[in-house]
């Protein structure tokens with residue numbers, strides 16, 4: 001269930017000092033996608049009327065990332081100084097002007113930019129709580145982790161009303177013993193939320209405006225408060241590299257489980273690495289140690305053999321990839337095509353049934369249906385300044401160890417002799433050979449061997465002789481002639 005009048009505020013202005021990074025925390029990636037994009041994707045599932053991301057003034061990269069999003073409904077607000085999560089939400093108020101939230105009847109959902117594993121389903125369940133007849137005015141999201149660490153703790157009364165959230169640095173030993181932790185998600189009636197925010201103070205261990213203090217203010221003012229619950233694995237807050245790695249592990253487990261549930265065989269799931277946007281068809285088999293970078297789409301019945309690296313690539317039905325293949329962005333492998341071991345492709349389209357089975361580089365190339373690219377073929381696509389295209393016609397045969405110096409076109413059904421360096425276009429059905437003519441010298445190998453053997457004998461015979469003996473000089477001369 002989604003709320004018809006919902007605005008979302010995503011907090012992302014914190015410096016994230018514990019990451020020890022020059023990059024803003026929310027731009028660090030989990031499963032090939034920034035934490036911010038994960039959060040915005042989860043939020044998009046609620047179909048909110050407006051989304052505002054609160055950032056610091058020195059975060060043009062985050063503003064740019066937000067502006068580049070395709071949905072276009074997300075805007076940014078600046079928090080000049082990082083005075084706390086409560087202050088950050090207040091900074092979003094202007095960006096919400098014109099929306100029902102702060103002045104009208106709409107709801108406001110606050111999520112943190114550093115909780116990338118949050119799902120739409122959990123947020124939707126929380127929103128559903130606001131639809132009930134006696135719905136709380138303010139709702140938090142709680143979880144019970146094995147180790148509550150430094151999360152804020154929910155203090156509830158006997159009726160499950162939230163009396164307050166106490167932040168870890170401010171908590172007494174008894175409060176630290178509470179297992180119910182704050183996930184950082186807050187949902188409330190907009191006007192109530194913004195009126196309470198104006199009353200936040202900084203009388204706490206960090207001297208910040210804590211968003212979490214809204215609960216104490218709401219409870220004292222007689223507003224109904226409540227709490228929803230989330231799976232601890234979903235609300236992991238990322239403050240350090242170790243936590244980033246922990247989130248990665250959780251998300252990889254989730255993505256593997258989803259792939260298998262959708263009919264993909266992962267021979268060794270623990271060694272398959274996915275990006276959040278990886279799309280695999282039915283009856284795909286993935287052998288051990290395969291990496292899917294962002295932007296990979298794989299059709300039905302594809303086999304991806306061990307130790308492959310794919311990124312920005314589309315693999316169509318029934319193709320076989322690897323072992324040890326690298327598909328780089330712009331690669332399209334047609335239906336039933338084969339990419340074998342130690343083959344690298346970039347910005348290359350292979351037609352149905354085409355083959356490049358061994359030790360090949362195909363960059364900026366078009367390979368026609370059923371063409372055969374021999375072992376060791378290289379497209380020489382870069383001249384130090386620009387990239388040039390190679391086109392290989394349908395059914396063409398490129399002999400092993402061929403260099404195709406782009407721009408160059410090999411016609412349909414043409415054959416290129418092994419070991420060629422091809423600099424001129426080859427017409428359809430022509431046979432081209434571009435290599436030095438072969439010379440043979442009858443008996444020369446035998447003579448060569450005899451000379452070398454006699455040198456060997458000479459050395460033995462000369463052993464013990466004085467340095468600079470004529471035998472050794474002769475041997476040296478012969479070696480030069482050879």
Ligand code: UD1
Pocket residue numbers: 011012013014015016054079081082083084085086087088112113114115150151152153165167181182183184209210211212236237238239
């Ligand atoms: C916060 C919660 C804590 C909760 C935990 C869950 C508060 C006071 N504490 O603690 O109860 O258990 O998250 O992960 O809310 N931010 C701003 N501007 C600021 C400060 C923070 O935009 O001035 C943003 C940060 O970029 C971050 C989020 O707010 O995305 C949370 O801030 P952070 O400092 O990570 O809070 P925690 O100490 O983790």
Ligand code: CA
Pocket residue numbers: 114237238239
């Ligand atoms: Ca945090």
